[in-house]
Amino acid sequence: MQAVEFHAMGCPCKVQAQTQAACDAARRVVDDLEARYSRYRPDSLLSAANRSAGAPQGWKADPETARLLDFAQAAYEQSEGGFDITAGVLRRVWDFRSGRLPTPDAVRACLGDVGWSRVGWDGDTLRLPAGMELDFGGFVKEYAADAAAAAARAAGARHGLVDLGGDLAVIGPDDRGAPWQVGIRDPLGSTQPVARIALGQGGLASSGMYERCIRVGDRVYGHVLDPRTGWPPEEGLAAVSVQAESCLIAGIAATVALVHGAQAGQRWLDQLGLPYVTVDRSGRRRFGPASASDQGAGAAGPINGSESVPSTLT
Numbered sequence: 001m002q003a004v005e006f007h008a009m010g011c012p013c014k015v016q017a018q019t020q021a022a023c024d025a026a027r028r029v030v031d032d033l034e035a036r037y038s039r040y041r042p043d044s045l046l047s048a049a050n051r052s053a054g055a056p057q058g059w060k061a062d063p064e065t066a067r068l069l070d071f072a073q074a075a076y077e078q079s080e081g082g083f084d085i086t087a088g089v090l091r092r093v094w095d096f097r098s099g100r101l102p103t104p105d106a107v108r109a110c111l112g113d114v115g116w117s118r119v120g121w122d123g124d125t126l127r128l129p130a131g132m133e134l135d136f137g138g139f140v141k142e143y144a145a146d147a148a149a150a151a152a153r154a155a156g157a158r159h160g161l162v163d164l165g166g167d168l169a170v171i172g173p174d175d176r177g178a179p180w181q182v183g184i185r186d187p188l189g190s191t192q193p194v195a196r197i198a199l200g201q202g203g204l205a206s207s208g209m210y211e212r213c214i215r216v217g218d219r220v221y222g223h224v225l226d227p228r229t230g231w232p233p234e235e236g237l238a239a240v241s242v243q244a245e246s247c248l249i250a251g252i253a254a255t256v257a258l259v260h261g262a263q264a265g266q267r268w269l270d271q272l273g274l275p276y277v278t279v280d281r282s283g284r285r286r287f288g289p290a291s292a293s294d295q296g297a298g299a300a301g302p303i304n305g306s307e308s309v310p311s312t313l314t
Contacts, residue, residue, distance in 0.1 A: 011165025088135025
């Protein structure tokens with residue numbers, strides 16, 4: 001088994017595969033997608049789309065970007081606004097490095113530029129209102145993990161794993177033919193994993209308050225914000241990990257569960273029917289609806305390739 005380690009999309013990355021060629025193919029896909037969709041790069045497609053805000057003619061999307069926008073729209077609708085790629089503008093008022101909360105007035109003002117329902121998207125041309133912008137940071141890393149795994153398989157790999165900052169996509173079982181053994185990090189600081197999952201296919205993604213948060217007294221404000229309010233959920237989960245047929249679907253499911261808060265987030269996950277692990281802020285764990293530890297190879301079927309983005313979450 002060969003391996004390549006690198007840094008991309010703001011996180012440490014690792015690809016393990018049978019050949020160096022497969023590892024290199026996977027890395028190229030990740031690098032290419034970062035170049036296309038990074039909001040930090042002025043030459044990216046995403047930056048070009050954002051610069052079109054307010055232009056009456058809009059911005060014409062290429063086929064891959066159109067598939068991602070279709071997926072984002074489906075996720076917005078199915079999550080009742082809990083997933084919204086226009087919510088990145090909230091970073092204008094939330095600075096988790098400062099340790100200070102924004103004022104309610106500042107958050108309310110920023111919410112004026114949030115809301116996918118205000119965006120014009122017809123499957124071909126994007127029309128962003130002035131002041132609004134898109135941020136693919138909530139799902140492009142998971143999409144890249146799936147695309148990298150597909151590229152490695154196309155290069156001949158039958159065994160391997162893509163790990164982009166803890167978001168995983170299976171190329172194939174390990175070199176013994178067994179599922180990959182994955183430890184789920186404890187969001188409350190213990191060095192021991194809160195669970196171990198056997199991942200044989202598809203993907204796994206986690207969302208939680210691992211690093212970025214603001215503590216005020218005994219209250220912790222995590223970095224995952226509810227796009228509808230501009231604030232973290234009051235009764236939030238500390239972390240969510242989800243298995244699915246792709247890392248992309250797993251990532252959306254985990255993020256929306258965190259946004260919805262403890263009770264509503266659990267109901268959301270149970271409705272999806274995907275294996276998951278949650279940890280609440282007291283450290284209590286929950287496995288469901290079919291325990292991820294029992295589901296071993298994953299219960300959701302084969303992974304989606306880079307050329308097929310699902311339009312629904314299930």
